[in-house]
Amino acid sequence: MVKQDGYESDHALYARQVRSTFGWLCFLVFFSTLNETVFNVSLPDIAKQFGIAPSVANWVNTSFILSFGVGSLIFSRIADIYSVKKLLIIGLLIYSGGSLMGMIAQSYFPAVAAARMIQGAGASAVPGLIMVIITRYVDKQNRGKAFGLVGSVVALSEGIGPAIGGIVADYIHWSFLFLLPVMTLFTIPFWVKVLPNETKQEGKTDFIGAILLSVGIVTMTLYMTQHQWMYLLIGLLFSILFLMHIRRAEQPFLSPSLLRNRRFIFGVLTGALMLGIVAGFISMVPYMMRDVHALTTGMIGGRILFPGTISVILFGVIGGVLVDKRGVTVVWYLGFMAIAASFVTITLFLDRTPWFMPVVLIFIFGGLSFVKTVISTVVSASLDAEQAGAGMGLLNLVCFLAEGIGIAVVGSLLTEHVVAFPWLLSLQSAKASLYSNVLLILVIFTVISGLAFAWNFKRK
Incomplete structure (x- = not known):
């Protein structure tokens, strides 16, 4: 040897x-x-x-x-x-x-x-x-x-x-x-x-492309939370520079051919939107349980969130089996409906009791597992063999970024006074109205994501 x-x-x-x-x-x-x-x-x-x-x-x-x-x-x-x-x-x-x-x-x-x-x-x-x-x-x-x-x-x-x-x-x-x-x-x-x-x-590493993309992402996210036009302009500038750079680079950080694959891009963006919505909601749960029901941090983590988050293991396996047996469309609609129905349920009964939340969260995380399985399947099917590695890497990147942006946007919504307006008369407190209204916004974008996927799949 x-x-x-x-x-x-x-x-x-x-x-x-x-x-x-x-x-x-x-x-x-x-x-x-x-x-x-x-x-x-x-x-x-x-x-x-x-x-x-x-x-x-x-x-x-x-x-x-x-x-x-x-x-x-x-x-x-x-x-x-x-x-x-x-x-x-x-x-x-x-x-x-x-x-x-x-x-x-x-x-x-x-x-x-x-x-x-x-x-x-x-x-x-x-x-x-x-x-x-x-x-x-x-x-x-x-x-x-x-x-x-x-x-x-x-x-x-x-x-x-x-x-x-x-x-x-x-x-x-x-x-x-x-x-x-x-x-x-x-x-x-x-x-x-x-x-x-x-x-x-x-080989060469396109560090310039990585830096341009990173700065563009961070500044655009800052704009979504701070609402300062300077961040938006900087984000747009670096995004344009990044797109120009990868067209000229010998070994670009992201291949331009991926960005021209419409089915791939549509699948990535549809899945990222759903993941960002759920991530933003999960980040809101501790605030919601603390303000509306005065639960402690330990109770929120161990009794409210834990049952749902741990159920991901089971639903991930079930989602994979269902995709093989029933196809991506059925599994997508099951996940989409589980998330949307759960959001509506929480919106209507938010201030009644906190103890229905662990059960509802199981359906939300289960729906999320189904959505992740479908998106991975659909996106991978849209890629050629030589694009598979870079394409799936880009999918992971966009999904991570969507989660971060979703968390940032929901945090921003929680500070907007106009969102606290009591639209639903069934709720008893202004604090509950704030979280209920944010949930209504999430429901709207969940429906948009679901319909967009259905439209794109039908076109295939």
Whole structure:
């Protein structure tokens, strides 16, 4: 065997080591994706501590999701050029560095938001690179099991996140949530041992395109929450520069051919709209339960959100089976109707009791699982073989961004006084009217998304 930097470079040996210690991989995935939802229930506490509006407090989640989405695409694009081992370790160090920054600077909100953005940038190394590791070092007959196990761990992590966040925030303080990602540092010795020291491959990374796209996304999101025209103009400018750049770049960050694929773009935008709507609603639940029913952070995370978020695991499996047996149209309508009907139910009975909410949330998360399954199926079918990798990467990016934007927009709506007008006479309080009206807006956009998908599918 050939030795390289003190390690055996034989591919079979590394593959055997990765398979034999798959538990470490699941451990890393769990603590990397946990941060997507663990801060959700703490947003009202953060808003109260700093005396800020929900539109500002929600940037604790929005900043993480935006950098996570862009970073995921960047890391997946450069994994074929740079060493996966080095990229993964760098990502984990950035992730933990952002976590320590947030813990130390917990009394200054801009630093907290910046720390969450750094966390997202570091954590974004995990999903794409884990897929690369499985593809390279797990044999084909076991690869499906590996992907399925990772998917289950992701669903479990996202589902249990609100419960963990609620317990920590209730009994200690929300800032201690920043310490959870430091657990990923324990996996670094494992990756140093089992992953080969790959050399840099030929290729170029379009960092200019990545920067232009990132600035455009962040500033456009800032405009949606702050309503300042300067952010809109900057966002449009960088978006135009990005489109001009990828037409000239030798190896662009995003292929222009993807943007000319109408079916692909329509499927991505339709799914992203639905994901953004649900993400915005979920970010509103802690505020709603706190203001209308005076529930504690721990109760919101453990009793309200937990049953719905954990049900994603079951509904994800059911959605996949139904797509194979009944087709995407049936599954889409089931998901769409579950989400829309649940929103209407909450709108009408919001101030009656909080305990119908866990049941309704199960239908919302179940509907979301169905929608995700359909969108992945439809979008992948619209891509040629050579476009598949970049296309699915772009789908993940847009969906992450839609979630971040949805959270930011709902936070902005909660600060608008006109939205608090009591349209429904059945509600007993002004606070309930505010959340009910935001839900009515979400219902409208849910219907638009559902009809747009139906129209596009009919055209096919």
